[in-house]
Amino acid sequence: MKDPYDWIERSLDTIHQARWHRSLKTIVGRPGAVVELNGRSVINFASNDYLGLAGDERLIQAAIAATETYGTGATGSRLLSGHRDLHRQLEQAIAQWKQTEDAIIFSSGYLANLGTISAIVGKRDLIFSDQYNHSSLKNGAVMSGATCLDYEHCNLTQLRQHLEQHRAAYRRCLIITDSVFSMDGDLCPLPEILDLAAAFECMVLVDEAHGTGVLGKTGAGCVEHFACRDRPLIQMGTLSKAIGSLGGYVAGSAPLIDFLRNRAATWIYTTGLSPADTAAALTAIHIIQTEPQLRDRLRHNITHLTQALASVFPADQDVSTTRLYAPHHPITPILCLEVDSPATVLHWGDRLLAAGLFVSAVRPPTVPTSRLRITLMATHEPAQLDQLRDCLRSLVP
Numbered sequence: 001m002k003d004p005y006d007w008i009e010r011s012l013d014t015i016h017q018a019r020w021h022r023s024l025k026t027i028v029g030r031p032g033a034v035v036e037l038n039g040r041s042v043i044n045f046a047s048n049d050y051l052g053l054a055g056d057e058r059l060i061q062a063a064i065a066a067t068e069t070y071g072t073g074a075t076g077s078r079l080l081s082g083h084r085d086l087h088r089q090l091e092q093a094i095a096q097w098k099q100t101e102d103a104i105i106f107s108s109g110y111l112a113n114l115g116t117i118s119a120i121v122g123k124r125d126l127i128f129s130d131q132y133n134h135s136s137l138k139n140g141a142v143m144s145g146a147t148c149l150d151y152e153h154c155n156l157t158q159l160r161q162h163l164e165q166h167r168a169a170y171r172r173c174l175i176i177t178d179s180v181f182s183m184d185g186d187l188c189p190l191p192e193i194l195d196l197a198a199a200f201e202c203m204v205l206v207d208e209a210h211g212t213g214v215l216g217k218t219g220a221g222c223v224e225h226f227a228c229r230d231r232p233l234i235q236m237g238t239l240s241k242a243i244g245s246l247g248g249y250v251a252g253s254a255p256l257i258d259f260l261r262n263r264a265a266t267w268i269y270t271t272g273l274s275p276a277d278t279a280a281a282l283t284a285i286h287i288i289q290t291e292p293q294l295r296d297r298l299r300h301n302i303t304h305l306t307q308a309l310a311s312v313f314p315a316d317q318d319v320s321t322t323r324l325y326a327p328h329h330p331i332t333p334i335l336c337l338e339v340d341s342p343a344t345v346l347h348w349g350d351r352l353l354a355a356g357l358f359v360s361a362v363r364p365p366t367v368p369t370s371r372l373r374i375t376l377m378a379t380h381e382p383a384q385l386d387q388l389r390d391c392l393r394s395l396v397p
């Protein structure tokens with residue numbers, strides 16, 4: 001008899017040969033701009049905790065207090081025994097912040113995308129998806145059973161052509177896009193996408209995972225940044241990045257949210273968010289709204305590092321095989337440095353780590369091309385950014 005599991009080791013061999021294999025790194029202690037990794041202290045350029053809130057004492061205390069009051073687990077799905085007043089407070093805080101009629105929280109951003117997309121479109125419908133969209137958007141589209149067409153990254157001409165060619169043959173149509181692209185750091189052209197959606201009678205779902213807490217006057221995200229808050233759209237995001245907790249949300253019209261409470265399987269058939277996570281997120285949103293200086297510090301760091309790296313990697317000019325693609329407007333905390341191969345990016349990641357700098361080396365299949373993904377935090381010091389610049393300069397061939 002053939003072993004029905006022996007393909008797993010063969011697959012792993014292939015993954016190793018392509019240098020695609022991943023393994024875990026253990027961070028010790030609280031998260032922050034400096035963390036302990038493999039027994040030493042390193043400057044952290046690999047976190048999505050853009051405002052430094054995940055290690056903030058106020059969030060920790062809120063989580064402890066909620067645990068004391070409500071216990072550790074929600075004990076059931078929200079529709080059965082798992083709904084607490086804290087959940088509703090968080091949903092109302094999100095809706096108020098996003099200026100939407102209502103909001104709903106999921107156990108993660110990933111589940112929010114799966115549940116929402118598969119609830120609002122189905123077999124008779126059409127989805128247009130930016131090719132660089134996050135995995136959760138892509139898999140939400142698959143799960144929905146709708147026909148899904150990718151358009152080239154931020155290519156509105158192609159999106160329009162696709163709409164002209166295919167829209168009429170389907171019932172509903174949904175355009176899905178990251179607001180800040182997670183592995184590139186650039187912004188989607190949201191106002192133009194909304195114009196196309198209006199012209200072709202499409203819904204739009206924008207994923208604010210990396211926009212929430214970072215962009216816009218009150219930190220409400222890319223939708224606020226582009227002054228699109230009054231336009232009809234579906235906003236989702238995560239509580240696990242700038243908000244420093246765990247969970248996801250969808251914000252939109254009251255009928256949409258009520259519909260999701262009745263139809264989103266990843267919300268109905270899963271346990272409610274833990275009291276600790278819920279309370280931490282609620283506290284974070286309050287801090288983000290009342291302390292704009294956090295965002296100011298982050299923005300300052302983004303400008304500082306973009307300028308520092310521009311001196312090492314002239315914009316859009318090949319330095320050997322390396323390319324910095326700072327977004328056109330350096331307002332997002334994600335900066336990428338494209339490198340020619342998975343082996344090079346791993347080597348650079350190791351060299352940076354040896355110098356005490358923790359930077360993610362991202363490889364296919366997560367992204368089409370290997371890159372260093374540098375993420376900034378409000379709590380980085382200028383000297384730490386300069387240290388990164390100096391080390392990168394020493395790596396350039």
Ligand SMILES: *Cc1c(COP(=O)(O)O)cnc(C)c1O
Pocket residue numbers: 108109110111113134136178182207209210238239240246247248
């Ligand atoms: C991280 C991320 C998600 C998933 O959010 P989680 O809460 O971590 O599950 C969804 N979309 C994008 C663009 C992300 O970067």
